[in-house]
Amino acid sequence: MADFKEILVLGVGRSGSNLLCSILRQIDGNAGFFEIFAEQRVEGLQWHAEIADLLADRLGVAVEDASGAELLAQRNADPAAFFDALSDAAASTGKTSVSCKIFAQQISTSGLEKLLQRRNLSVIFLTRRRIDRHISARKGVITRSYVKEDTTELKPHLDLSAFLDRSFEYDRQLEVMYRTVQASGVPHAILNYERDLDIAAETRLDRIGTVLDRIGHQDRIRKADADSWTVKQDQNADWRDKIDNGFVAASALAGLGLLDYAEEAPLVDLLPTPPASRAAEVAQFRDDDLLDEGGYFQAFSRDPVITFSAIQYDRSFLAEWMAGPAPAFGDRKGLHFLKPTWTMETSTLTALRSAIGRAEACNPGHVFVPMNVSDREAARYREVGLRTIAGNPNIFGDESSWTEDSEPHRDLVATDALYIARLESWKQHHLAADLSRPLFVYADPDNPTARAQADEIRRICASAQFANHLLGRGSYHYLQRPELRQVMSLARVALALSSVEGCMRASAECLLAGLPIITVPSVGGRDLLFTPDTALEVDPTAQGVRAGVEAMVARRLSRAEVRRATLGRLREERFRFREAANRIVQAHLGPLAPTITIEPLLDFTIRYTTLRSMVEGLK
Amino acid sequence: MIAFDSLEGTRLRAMTLSRSALMSLWFTALNEGQESWGEWARQVADADHPQDAATAALRFLQAAGEGDARRARQLWAVLMSFPIDQTDSKIIRAARDVGRATLG
Numbered sequence: 001m002a003d004f005k006e007i008l009v010l011g012v013g014r015s016g017s018n019l020l021c022s023i024l025r026q027i028d029g030n031a032g033f034f035e036i037f038a039e040q041r042v043e044g045l046q047w048h049a050e051i052a053d054l055l056a057d058r059l060g061v062a063v064e065d066a067s068g069a070e071l072l073a074q075r076n077a078d079p080a081a082f083f084d085a086l087s088d089a090a091a092s093t094g095k096t097s098v099s100c101k102i103f104a105q106q107i108s109t110s111g112l113e114k115l116l117q118r119r120n121l122s123v124i125f126l127t128r129r130r131i132d133r134h135i136s137a138r139k140g141v142i143t144r145s146y147v148k149e150d151t152t153e154l155k156p157h158l159d160l161s162a163f164l165d166r167s168f169e170y171d172r173q174l175e176v177m178y179r180t181v182q183a184s185g186v187p188h189a190i191l192n193y194e195r196d197l198d199i200a201a202e203t204r205l206d207r208i209g210t211v212l213d214r215i216g217h218q219d220r221i222r223k224a225d226a227d228s229w230t231v232k233q234d235q236n237a238d239w240r241d242k243i244d245n246g247f248v249a250a251s252a253l254a255g256l257g258l259l260d261y262a263e264e265a266p267l268v269d270l271l272p273t274p275p276a277s278r279a280a281e282v283a284q285f286r287d288d289d290l291l292d293e294g295g296y297f298q299a300f301s302r303d304p305v306i307t308f309s310a311i312q313y314d315r316s317f318l319a320e321w322m323a324g325p326a327p328a329f330g331d332r333k334g335l336h337f338l339k340p341t342w343t344m345e346t347s348t349l350t351a352l353r354s355a356i357g358r359a360e361a362c363n364p365g366h367v368f369v370p371m372n373v374s375d376r377e378a379a380r381y382r383e384v385g386l387r388t389i390a391g392n393p394n395i396f397g398d399e400s401s402w403t404e405d406s407e408p409h410r411d412l413v414a415t416d417a418l419y420i421a422r423l424e425s426w427k428q429h430h431l432a433a434d435l436s437r438p439l440f441v442y443a444d445p446d447n448p449t450a451r452a453q454a455d456e457i458r459r460i461c462a463s464a465q466f467a468n469h470l471l472g473r474g475s476y477h478y479l480q481r482p483e484l485r486q487v488m489s490l491a492r493v494a495l496a497l498s499s500v501e502g503c504m505r506a507s508a509e510c511l512l513a514g515l516p517i518i519t520v521p522s523v524g525g526r527d528l529l530f531t532p533d534t535a536l537e538v539d540p541t542a543q544g545v546r547a548g549v550e551a552m553v554a555r556r557l558s559r560a561e562v563r564r565a566t567l568g569r570l571r572e573e574r575f576r577f578r579e580a581a582n583r584i585v586q587a588h589l590g591p592l593a594p595t596i597t598i599e600p601l602l603d604f605t606i607r608y609t610t611l612r613s614m615v616e617g618l619k
Numbered sequence: 620m621i622a623f624d625s626l627e628g629t630r631l632r633a634m635t636l637s638r639s640a641l642m643s644l645w646f647t648a649l650n651e652g653q654e655s656w657g658e659w660a661r662q663v664a665d666a667d668h669p670q671d672a673a674t675a676a677l678r679f680l681q682a683a684g685e686g687d688a689r690r691a692r693q694l695w696a697v698l699m700s701f702p703i704d705q706t707d708s709k710i711i712r713a714a715r716d717v718g719r720a721t722l723g
Binding site for chain 1: 620621627628631634635636637638639640642643644646647648651653656666667669670672673675693694696697700701706707708709710711
């Protein structure tokens, strides 16, 4: 039983699947079926009397023929259990493999996911040129015959609108199936009717043999002849000759820019991605110490579970904790968005990918979706097989907390440039050295490195103002938001001087407070809300920064103008994120899943809490 | 291609094109210099399929065609992160050929 193989042929009707399935029946030891989920029968069961009897025993039904009502009811009630019984029955008769075909509309995504969990299963996708497939289906409807009739003389009229509607729908169905198979890690390959089947039998044998090898089916196929009962439906090579309006239809398709589309097969432009970690080991214990880790954790929905949490130091504490011997959230499904706190363009992503792979393996029905802030980040994730959506944490800033109307702080002197940044070398404060009285706001420099950085800044820029210590009269003074807004009101521009970091939340907050930005080239995503009017990128030199500040001040932008432009960008980016997030939520959790809205997420990126508090909230 | 604002063009845009159809239309529009169709397809693809290889390929072809070398280099780097040698897609093959000829 361990070596028993199962082959699913997936596709849509009229793609040559009868020919392929009849050829697969010729593999030695294979129990070959056709549409096992056809509406009115289990196609192929009628030729396997012994298997039918065993199937009847296993299902506890009377199987008089392949279309018995009791059998079909059992099959439709639990397709996975039916397939299991069919496969088991075939193995019990001494067969070494089973093959069958399933069309897109005959199985749900969750049903397919269940089948894909079977060991020794492999998948062949079968595709065909869209226009030929559609004409073939039309002819089948007209003649009510799909396998036994040469209809070359029949030339139906092509309804272009119907063709496009059906083709778009089939594209979507096939892509969902393909992505589902791809995500499962099950071996799979694509056969194309025109390229691989509608050719000389000898070449066809080679093509099918190659595909069987690729999906791990070692049994050799000895011939690839069509069964005597399968008749080629149309002898015309050119689809225009198969219908009565070929010239008009081709012209119209060309006019719509869709002639190539019509003459291509689906799935041809989908690229493989690295398989998911299907073989990830299920962890033997759950590391509850991880619950004490702090970070940005937000539970968005309890059932289904939807969370937003941070990637910290290339790790997802949530994913690491979810890897355990039993699902972390019972039988609830889940979707977990991961927000970067630092650019992921420079990460190997190794630890993160591994943690996500284990978490998904241990929690069926749960997926992790990192948010990317750039095309390059998306590409990096893709390289390691992780799906992402575009989403920059700066869209979660709260515009009501950062306004342009605060009075200037009374205890500090007004200045041209403000820089809100930790006293770390990578923040590149030295680029502000040529400015007059630059104003620095920073976190408590409670370590030798930060204190040394402060000394270095004082050395190269004697006029620098250290706001937190000036207001603390020599000691560090933490600025609450209202007071920080007052400090922001002292400046005419804000600086962003690092060349690499995260999305730099302070840059977005300054923009909302009406301060335009002088920035140096950087990675990390802080440019999300920039506009040509409100941000100026300068050379990463002290001279460049000084010239940039002078140029921006000369623009004489009002704070209201800067805030208005920023809010415009914020609305656009939030819309894009919501659309993308809800598409993925609906695709994974179904149409009844909660809708992602921004309001509950506002400011969550600064609400530091423990993983435990979020998990407790999800119980 | 037919006029962007024609009745048929408007009707086509009202249909929900599949990903493949949208990419194919965009490719045709680029080849034929149909700016309105190309811009419309780009906007829909950016919104609905931002991480698709074909989107990256078409954005690259557009940037290369417009002579935007900086953008083309960026998009070529993105495209190279896909296994672009494992495809029969004429769109991706076209982008691959242009990229290798111009950027190596």
